[in-house]
Amino acid sequence: MSSSKVVVFRCGQEEYAVPIDHVVSIEKMEHVNPIPHLPSYVTGLMRMRGELMPILDFEQILYRGQAAGDQVRIVVLQTGDFLFGLLVVEAKEILDIPAEHLQQIGLVNYSKTKYFTSVANLEERMITIVSPSVLVDSLEGIKEIKAYMQKLKEDERAAKA
Numbered sequence: 001m002s003s004s005k006v007v008v009f010r011c012g013q014e015e016y017a018v019p020i021d022h023v024v025s026i027e028k029m030e031h032v033n034p035i036p037h038l039p040s041y042v043t044g045l046m047r048m049r050g051e052l053m054p055i056l057d058f059e060q061i062l063y064r065g066q067a068a069g070d071q072v073r074i075v076v077l078q079t080g081d082f083l084f085g086l087l088v089v090e091a092k093e094i095l096d097i098p099a100e101h102l103q104q105i106g107l108v109n110y111s112k113t114k115y116f117t118s119v120a121n122l123e124e125r126m127i128t129i130v131s132p133s134v135l136v137d138s139l140e141g142i143k144e145i146k147a148y149m150q151k152l153k154e155d156e157r158a159a160k161a
Contacts, residue, residue, distance in 0.1 A: 002098075002099045003096045003097055003098045003099055004019060004096070004097045004099070004102060004129070005019070005020040005021075005094065005095070005096050005097075006018060006019055006020055006094070006095055006097060006120075006127075006129065007020055007023050007026065007075060007091065007093075007094055007095075008091075008092045008093050008094070008095050008127055009058075009073070009075060009086075009088040009089070009090060009091045009092055010071075010088065010089045010090040010092060011058045011059050011062055011063075011088055011089055012059065012062065012063050012089070014128065015092070015125060015126070015127045015128070016058070016088075016127065016128050016129075016130050017095065017097075017120065017127050017128070017129050017130065018075065018077065018086075018129075018130050018131075018132050019129075019131075019132075020094060022077045022078060022079060022132045022133075023075060023076070023077060024076040024077065024078050024083065025048075025076045026073050026074070026075055026076070026091045027048060027073065027074045027076060027085070028073065028074075029072045029073070029074060029087070030046060030048070031046070032044040032045065032046045032055050033045050033046070038054075038141070038145070039139070039140060039141040039145075040060055040064075041056050041057055041060040041061045041139060042054050042055065042056060042057075042145065043055045043056075043057050043060075043087060046074070046085060048074075048076065048085070051083055052149070052152055052153070052156075053076070053083045053084050053085055053149070054084050054085070054145055054149060055074060055084070055085040055086075055087050056084055056085065056086055056087065056136075056139070057087045058086050058087060058088050059087070059088075059089060061135075061139070071089060071090035072087065072088070072089060072090070073087075073088055073090065073091040074086065074087055074088075075088055075091055077132045079132050079133040079136055080133065081150075082136060082146055082149070084136065086132070095120075095127075097120045097122070097127075101120050101121055101122055102118045102119070102120055102121075102129070103118055103119050103121055104117075104118050105117075105118060105119050105128075114134055114138060115130050115131050115132075115134040115135035115138055116128050116129070116130060117129050117130070117131045117134070
């Protein structure tokens with residue numbers, strides 16, 4: 001019997017999860033450098049373990065609000081060669097979800113929520129599974145941010161050489 005291992009987090013009053021194979025780490029909120037003129041879902045840039053990455057506010061992406069509070073965490077995700085932090089209200093747990101509890105949802109075809117791939121229907125919980133790569137690629141302005149991050153990395157490497 002197959003299962004999916006995911007990291008569960010909260011945003012608003014709902015629970016969401018990302019596949020653990022995309023998760024690099026879960027971090028406490030540190031200093032984020034705001035960058036003017038970026039899309040509203042980007043809170044700024046943060047350096048973690050020597051890597052510079054954009055921090056994307058999941059609360060802003062979904063609800064146009066801002067993640068706040070003592071439990072706020074950054075789920076550091078890697079999709080291909082793009083490293084980013086997803087700011088969430090609370091990172092809760094690592095969960096192994098049996099395949100029979102995962103249901104595909106019809107919202108995948110809706111352009112604004114195509115990053116929701118399935119729902120884990122557990123006894124007293126419903127957890128929406130998010131594809132990090134589809135999420136990132138669906139965000140307006142992300143191509144420019146990816147290009148900017150790539151240029152920063154190249155400039156840093158050149159400065160060290």
